[in-house]
Amino acid sequence: MINPSLFGDGRVWGYGYFKGANGTGCYNTVCPGFVQVSKRDLISGPLPEAPEGKRNIGSNFQQDKKTGNWWVSDIKNVGKDIHIGYWPKELFDVISDGVNIVGVGGVVKTSPSGQSPPMGNAHRPTEEDKDDMASARVRDLLVIDSSYKFKRSKRSKLEYLLDNDKCYGLIKGKEHLFLFGGKGGDSC
Known part of the structure; x- marks a missing residue:
């Protein structure tokens, strides 16, 4: 995420966000909720x-x-x-005993000047990219079943959504789950 109002700069940051009981939620450790246990790996950082x-x-x-x-x-x-x-289980009202939907993706927001930021590594994927690492990608999405065993998600149950194909791209890969990205720009 690039969010100068949250992080104070224009760098790309990893982050965590929770949305729990009564629709409340928070980024990282800005409000009480997330319990940081590692001193070396943080929930959020550049x-x-x-x-x-x-x-x-x-x-x-x-x-x-x-x-x-x-x-x-x-x-x-x-x-x-x-x-x-x-995140303590008490924060959540609808996922106290597991979930039946998993979401993975990226979001960009246009600045007040009308510029949309890059997404992923700013490379828009093409059909030729399906087997390489030119674009940002999500792969090896595993889910844990009710027996706490890892399973690959079934492609037939996946939904792909791209709401702006002018500035960004999204392609279903072969062994990859999906490739995404784009440079952003004006009027996205």
Whole structure:
């Protein structure tokens, strides 16, 4: 997310947001709710610049079956995953015992000047991109069933939505879940 009013700068930041009981919610730790447990990996922070094709962010969101709390973890390719923190189950009125819909996506908001920011890595995906890492992508979306076992989501149950194809693109990939992005600009 790029949000100067929240973060104080124009960099890309990772973030967490919850919306719970009575429609209340909050970003990161701005209001009481999220319990940060890792001193090294934070729920929110600026994302480092990385060479094209070298950035990979893996996250895991799951409900602890003993406490009912909703944990977020940083998935590491090498070494142990890092538990970042959790949202207590009491914050939520409709997901106290699991969920039946999962949403993944990106949102951009036009500035007062009319400029829309880049989305993803600012590369609009093309059909030729389906097998490479030119665009931002979401892949390997797994869900945890009622037995707490990981399963791949079924493609037939996925919905894809792009509400502005003038400045941004969205393509269903082969082994990827989807590719997305675009440079933004005027009149998006």
